Amino acid sequence: MATEIKLTRKDFMSDQTVRWCPGCGDYAILATVQKTFPRLGIPKENFVVVSGIGCSSRFPYYMDTYGIHSIHGRAPTLATGIKLSNPELSVWVITGDGDALSIGGNHILHAGRRNVDLNILLFNNRIYGLTKGQLSPTSPVGTRTKSSPYGSIERPLNPVEVALASGATYVARTIDVLQKEMGEIMYQGALHKGLSFTEIMQNCVIFNNGAWFDYSDRSKRADNDLFLEAGKPMIFGKNKDKGLVHSDNGFKVVEIGDEYSIEDIAVHDPTSLDNAFLLSQLTYPLPLGIIYQVTKPTYCEGMWGQIEQVKAQKGVGDLNALYRSADTWTVVEEGELEIKAEVRGDVESNLDEAYVDEVLGREPLEADLAEQLSGLTLYDLNPKAPITIGPTARMDHALYLMREHRIGALLVVAPDRHLTGIITEVDIQERLAGTGMKLHDVTVQEFMTPQPVALPLDASVLEAVHFMTSKRFRHLPVVDDTLRPVGVISSRDLVEYLVKHL
Amino acid sequence: MDLIAGLKQESVIKMNLADYCTAEADASVKDVLAAMNAQHCHNALILRGGKLAGIFTDRDVLMKIADNPETLDKPVSDFMTSEVVTISKAATAADALALMSLKHVRNIPVVEDDGSIVGNFTHFSVLDFLAEKFPDVTLTHYPNSFRRFSRRRHGG
Numbered sequence: 001m002a003t004e005i006k007l008t009r010k011d012f013m014s015d016q017t018v019r020w021c022p023g024c025g026d027y028a029i030l031a032t033v034q035k036t037f038p039r040l041g042i043p044k045e046n047f048v049v050v051s052g053i054g055c056s057s058r059f060p061y062y063m064d065t066y067g068i069h070s071i072h073g074r075a076p077t078l079a080t081g082i083k084l085s086n087p088e089l090s091v092w093v094i095t096g097d098g099d100a101l102s103i104g105g106n107h108i109l110h111a112g113r114r115n116v117d118l119n120i121l122l123f124n125n126r127i128y129g130l131t132k133g134q135l136s137p138t139s140p141v142g143t144r145t146k147s148s149p150y151g152s153i154e155r156p157l158n159p160v161e162v163a164l165a166s167g168a169t170y171v172a173r174t175i176d177v178l179q180k181e182m183g184e185i186m187y188q189g190a191l192h193k194g195l196s197f198t199e200i201m202q203n204c205v206i207f208n209n210g211a212w213f214d215y216s217d218r219s220k221r222a223d224n225d226l227f228l229e230a231g232k233p234m235i236f237g238k239n240k241d242k243g244l245v246h247s248d249n250g251f252k253v254v255e256i257g258d259e260y261s262i263e264d265i266a267v268h269d270p271t272s273l274d275n276a277f278l279l280s281q282l283t284y285p286l287p288l289g290i291i292y293q294v295t296k297p298t299y300c301e302g303m304w305g306q307i308e309q310v311k312a313q314k315g316v317g318d319l320n321a322l323y324r325s326a327d328t329w330t331v332v333e334e335g336e337l338e339i340k341a342e343v344r345g346d347v348e349s350n351l352d353e354a355y356v357d358e359v360l361g362r363e364p365l366e367a368d369l370a371e372q373l374s375g376l377t378l379y380d381l382n383p384k385a386p387i388t389i390g391p392t393a394r395m396d397h398a399l400y401l402m403r404e405h406r407i408g409a410l411l412v413v414a415p416d417r418h419l420t421g422i423i424t425e426v427d428i429q430e431r432l433a434g435t436g437m438k439l440h441d442v443t444v445q446e447f448m449t450p451q452p453v454a455l456p457l458d459a460s461v462l463e464a465v466h467f468m469t470s471k472r473f474r475h476l477p478v479v480d481d482t483l484r485p486v487g488v489i490s491s492r493d494l495v496e497y498l499v500k501h502l
Numbered sequence: 503m504d505l506i507a508g509l510k511q512e513s514v515i516k517m518n519l520a521d522y523c524t525a526e527a528d529a530s531v532k533d534v535l536a537a538m539n540a541q542h543c544h545n546a547l548i549l550r551g552g553k554l555a556g557i558f559t560d561r562d563v564l565m566k567i568a569d570n571p572e573t574l575d576k577p578v579s580d581f582m583t584s585e586v587v588t589i590s591k592a593a594t595a596a597d598a599l600a601l602m603s604l605k606h607v608r609n610i611p612v613v614e615d616d617g618s619i620v621g622n623f624t625h626f627s628v629l630d631f632l633a634e635k636f637p638d639v640t641l642t643h644y645p646n647s648f649r650r651f652s653r654r655r656h657g658g
Contacts, residue, residue: 373636399568408561426544429560433567434535434574462636469633472626491625492608498632499599502505 007038012047014064020055025176025202029123030062032179033092036186037065042090049092050079052099055130056123056202059094073104076111079118080299087300090190093120098128101137101157112166114299115194121186122159122197125204126211133207145207160280163197164273164292170196171276171292176203177216181227181288188290194298215286226282228289233265236285244285250278253285270294324404327385330393372502376461381497383457383478383487386411391420391445395432398423398444409475411485412448418483421448424475454479457486464494505632509596514612517595518630519621522547522609525578527555531567532574534558545609545622548582553617556582557609588613591620595631598623 012034020026037047047065051057053072060067070078075093083091093111100108100122111118127145128134134147138159142151163171170192174182182200189196201212215224226236226244235243235256243265244251254260269275276292311317388411389398398410402425412421427449432439453467454477467473468491478487523543525534527550538546538560548556558578566581567573573581587605589598591612598610602623610623 396569399564402564408564425560425564428568429535429544429563430539433563434532434571436571439569465629465633465636469626469629474625491629495599495625495628496603499506499509499628 005041005043007044009034009038011044012037012064014062016061018062019058021206023203023205024055025125025200025204026056026059026123028176028179029056029121029182029200029202030059032183032186033059033063033121036183036190039187040090040190046088047090047092048079048082049094050075050082051094052096052104053130054096054099054128055204056094056096057099073099073102074107075099076104076107076116076118076120080111080114080116083116083118084300084303087117087304091118093118095120095122096129097122097124097126097136097138097159101159101162105137108162109166112163112168112195112197115167115169115296116299117194119186119189119196120198122199123202124159124199125202125208126156127204127208129204129207158280159197159199160291161277163199164276164280168197168292169194169294169296170290172197172290173199173201173286173288175201175212175216175221175225175288177221178288185290188293192293194296215288224285226285226287228268228270228279228287228291230268230270230290230293232268233262234268234287235262235265242285250281329387330389330401373462374460376501377458378455378461378464378478378487378489379457380501381461381464381489381493383489384493386477386485386488388413388485389423389444390415391443391448393444394440395437395442395444395447396439398447399428399439402428408490409477409488411477411488412444413485419452419454419477419479419485421445421450422452422475422477423448426474452477454483454485456480461494461498464489468494506596508635509599509628509631510594512595512631513591514589514593514595514598514623515591515620517598517621517623517627519612519623519627521545521624521626522611522622524549524619525558526550527579527582528577530575531578531581534578535563535567535574545624546578547586547611547619547622548578549619550579554586554588554611554613554619555579556584557586557611558582559609561608586611589623590615595623595627599628 018027018030044065049060049063049065049067051059051067051069052075057069060069068078075095079091079093082089095104108120111120124138126136126138126140128136133145135143135145135152135154138156139145139152140156141153144151160171160173170189172185172189174185176182185198189198201215203209203212203216214220222238226234228234233243241256242253243256243260243262245254245260245264246266251266256262256265270290270293273292279287279291387401387405387407389401391412391414402408402410408425410423411419412423414420421444423444427447432447453471453473455463457478457480464476467476474491476489477485478489480486521543522545523538523541525537525546525548527548534546538544544560546558547554548558556579558581562581562583587601587607588611589601591614598612602608602610608624612620612623614620
């Protein structure tokens with residue numbers, strides 16, 4: 001039984017001293033957020049405020065909700081994870097023009113295209129405030145700062161345009177001085193299912209005072225701001241006597257009077273992406289309000305829907321089984337290593353000359369097969385990833401790995417990762433079983449066969465056949481140029497490949 | 503002629519089937535291990551009254567014996583695989599290989615109609631067959647690309 005949740009602004013005010021400069025636009029935004037949250041009827045514990053780095057990113061400290069002051073530019077990523085793991089939460093991302101469009105320029109795009117159900121508030125003051133006044137990605141051309149002493153030569157990004165291009169399904173713009181309108185935009189954004197992106201034009205009183213003066217000052221905003229309302233003609237001006245009409249190059253500003261009547265003025269359609277892009281280009285008048293809003297499937301719905309679907313088909317997954325299924329390796333300890341060398345006998349001396357003479361006398365296989373075989377390399381075999389172990393590990397661990405992976409050979413790798421030995425089930429049978437050896441007391445390097453024969457990836461398959469037939473090796477390590485193991489081939493792998501491909 | 507066609511033409515008993523040794527079912531694990539090691543063999547076919555009763559391999563040693571000394575005095579029949587996949591000596595090498603792949607086993611004992619053992623078909627049987635076809639490459643030419651562990655440190 002749900003009870004009505006009654007919260008007030010006070011419930012969202014933390015006990016922290018707000019450390020923004022006196023006169024900063026952030027105060028107004030903070031107050032508006034604190035007034036908007038109680039209107040949403042969401043339990044207090046379900047709000048999360050995530051920020052990156054910057055002046056605006058101090059925001060979570062001042063909100064008496066869950067929150068994370070996170071990594072520069074990465075707030076959308078962290079927020080995506082939070083929302084995915086608990087879709088019940090109302091997740092808010094507080095970011096600035098630098099955090100969102102420079103450092104986190106990538107992350108903001110992907111939050112948009114995935115349509116994660118987040119509410120992103122981008123405080124745009126067109127300057128790096130926290131680091132004391134350098135150029136930001138929204139600073140206009142010509143801006144003189146400590147990092148652009150002769151004026152910026154970079155064209156600025158337009159946050160609304162970026163959000164539209166990334167695929168955000170709710171894109172709005174407002175100004176710090178318009179608290180009532182800002183509150184309504186936040187409220188609508190919170191109700192919106194999918195990513196809501198709001199650019200808040202905010203004044204940095206110290207390093208970029210008056211950046212938005214033309215749109216925020218009481219004497220100018222009536223003439224320069226266009227307040228958008230869905231389904232209403234786009235008119236503005238102190239006397240509501242100007243409006244936008246469609247022209248060949250987008251929108252054109254006209255006076256309502258003799259030439260144009262109110263019927264000629266274009267009507268705002270927030271579901272039209274074309275309309276939204278055209279509006280994003282305007283600086284006179286500056287469109288404020290909900291520029292674009294459509295409904296599309298959200299990332300959460302997609303992901304959870306897919307999980308439920310796969311669970312219904314395949315049952316609940318076993319993470320542990322997946323984790324142990326393949327491609328695992330053991331990180332070896334660093335340190336000096338002394339290997340007792342044990343050189344094997346020469347291969348040539350083991351050849352049975354009489355047998356060779358006998359088989360040489362036989363009728364050979366057809367030439368094209370011979371050619372085909374000699375052209376095959378171990379690379380074509382696609383050797384299985386090796387399971388490796390460090391030389392200082394104990395034999396009980398080696399045994400555990402072989403049993404767990406159900407494999408007959410473990411490769412022993414030195415701290416610099418080159419192949420230094422091998423342990424096979426043959427070794428276990430011949431030199432371990434029945435000897436009374438205490439597995440925990442014996443290290444891998446004491447037990448392994450050092451200096452194992454290994455082949456490079458570009459070795460001919462016939463060389464592997466050679467070693468397996470003449471030396472009865474059931475496993476051959478495959479190494480790269482630096483003698484690091486890249487695979488293992490077994491006699492089964494080799495035979496199955498040859499039968500299939502020859 | 504391709505490899506599989508060659509194996510189809512070859513009777514399984516013409517293959518190298520020597521990769522095994524035998525032991526009695528009531529012998530202790532310890533004794534069977536000693537016999538296997540003495541013969542450098544890793545697959546023991548276990549007999550009871552001259553007939554195949556099971557198979558005991560180095561994989562069984564790895565999985566069941568290696569860290570359990572108390573198993574050594576028990577009879578090998580407690581640890582062997584008693585349901586052995588076998589093949590008639592009338593089969594072809596290709597049949598044996600297909601069976602091996604199908605049952606996912608590494609040893610296919612080849613048996614007479616009365617169950618007595620003719621030999622043991624393994625992957626080595628196929629590799630030996632192939633090596634015979636390419637003696638100049640696989641047997642007489644010393645491979646030139648293989649690497650041994652080097653004491654020289656690489657990359658550091």
